[in-house]
Amino acid sequence: MxxxxxxxxxxxxxxxxxxxxxxxxxxxxxxxxxxxxxxxxxxxxxxxxxxxxxxxxxxxxxxxxxxxxxxxxxxxxxxxxxxxxxxxxxTDLPPITHRVTAPATHVYPAPDMKQRETASLSIGARLSVAGIEGRFARLATGGFVPVQHVGDRPAPDPVPVAESLLGTPYLWGGNSRWGIDCSGLVQAALTACDIPCPGDSDLQRVAFPAVDDIRRGDLLFWPGHVALAMGPDRMIHATAFAMAVIVEAIPDALARIEAAGDGPFLGIRRPALAQPAALA
Known part of the structure; x- marks a missing residue:
């Protein structure tokens, strides 16, 4: 086997x-x-x-x-x-209550934005919030993050999540605001909506059912590459072509990728949106 x-x-x-x-x-x-x-x-x-x-x-x-x-x-x-x-x-595992919903945030030693930050966290970071102090969430693990940057409910739509990462530099194997690749972007967007998603594009392609028409939230695949459809004519993806997360017209991307010899278009897959629920 x-x-x-x-x-x-x-x-x-x-x-x-x-x-x-x-x-x-x-x-x-x-x-x-x-x-x-x-x-x-x-x-x-x-x-x-x-x-x-x-x-x-x-x-x-x-x-x-x-x-x-x-x-x-x-x-x-x-x-x-x-x-x-x-x-x-x-091995200290307090219950996860929130995650970072902004593209990135800072951790402060006190609930004061004028304090020098102690760390920076990316979208998708999982948090154990022990309480709220003013405009800051106090972490059970220590430190404070702005309440505007965290949430305890799934996002309703993966597209705005991906759009929040526009301009993020391309990084092979990357999964954060500091650098992300095509499958990392898709995973970040779907995970924010509580849709289970594998880490690599070939695994993502077999995880979701194939469809014939392109709708918002669909995944578009090429060999070694995946993009997220924003609608029937536009997509967002992290691409080495621009070394960044960009929005591109789907017909233009199809023609460009074919002309570059980077393989045929492999089709469309459709993740099912999860029902809103509290984080677990």
């Missing part, structure tokens, strides 16, 4: 107990929960290796193996597996 490395919670030495009898490893583990405690971290193919994707502050993971200063984990968001610095993880 060939398993997708990105989604297989196993190293060459240890696998999750759920894989016993599926793949052979010297040891199996139930794993243990942890949470990202730094603003952003690269999820690596190997300790100190190449970036596959990124995980944002507050991301929950299952730790499968610790090897020196590195932990092999599986992300709860999308099942993606890889290596994170052990120092970036904590």
């Amino acid at each position: 060939t398993l997708d490395r990105r989604l297989t919670p196993a190293t060459d030495r240890v696998a999750l107990e759920s894989l016993a009898g599926v793949i052979e490893r010297p040891a199996y583990t139930p794993g243990h929960p942890a949470r990202l405690t730094v603003p952003l971290a690269d999820l690596m193919t190997a300790p100190d290796g190449r970036r596959d994707r990124q995980v944002n502050f507050g991301a929950d993971v299952t730790v499968i193996e610790t090897r020196g200063d590195w932990c092999f984990v599986q992300a709860a968001l999308d099942g993606y597996c890889g290596w994170l610095p052990a120092a970036a993880l904590g």
Whole structure:
């Protein structure tokens, strides 16, 4: 059996107990929960290796193996597996109540915007808010963020979420305001609406049903690339063509990508919008 490395919670030495009898490893583990405690971290193919994707502050993971200063984990968001610095993880897991809804925000040591910020968080960062003090949300993990930048309900439409990231620089494997790629943008937009979404474009293409007509919120696919339809004629995507998140006319993008020899158009997929609910 060939398993997708990105989604297989196993190293060459240890696998999750759920894989016993599926793949052979010297040891199996139930794993243990942890949470990202730094603003952003690269999820690596190997300790100190190449970036596959990124995980944002507050991301929950299952730790499968610790090897020196590195932990092999599986992300709860999308099942993606890889290596994170052990120092970036904590085991204090207060309930998640909010997430960052602005493209980015700052964490302050006190509920005062004139204080020097202690960290910067990207859209999608998951927060444990312990209370509200004036115009700031007090985090259970320490620090304060502006209440205007956080929310406790899903967004109703992925398109405005993606539009809020216009101009964000393109970054291969990126998942934040500081740099994002095509599948990272789509995942950020859909996740904000509580629509489960894989991390890479090939996985996204098989996750949603195919359709023939283009509507707002649909996903458009090419080999190694995905865009989010804003309507039947326009799309938004993070593209190496502009090295940024841009809006482009769909007919123009189809012609440009075909002329560049970057592969045929692979079709349209339609995620189903989730029903509004409180964050879990």
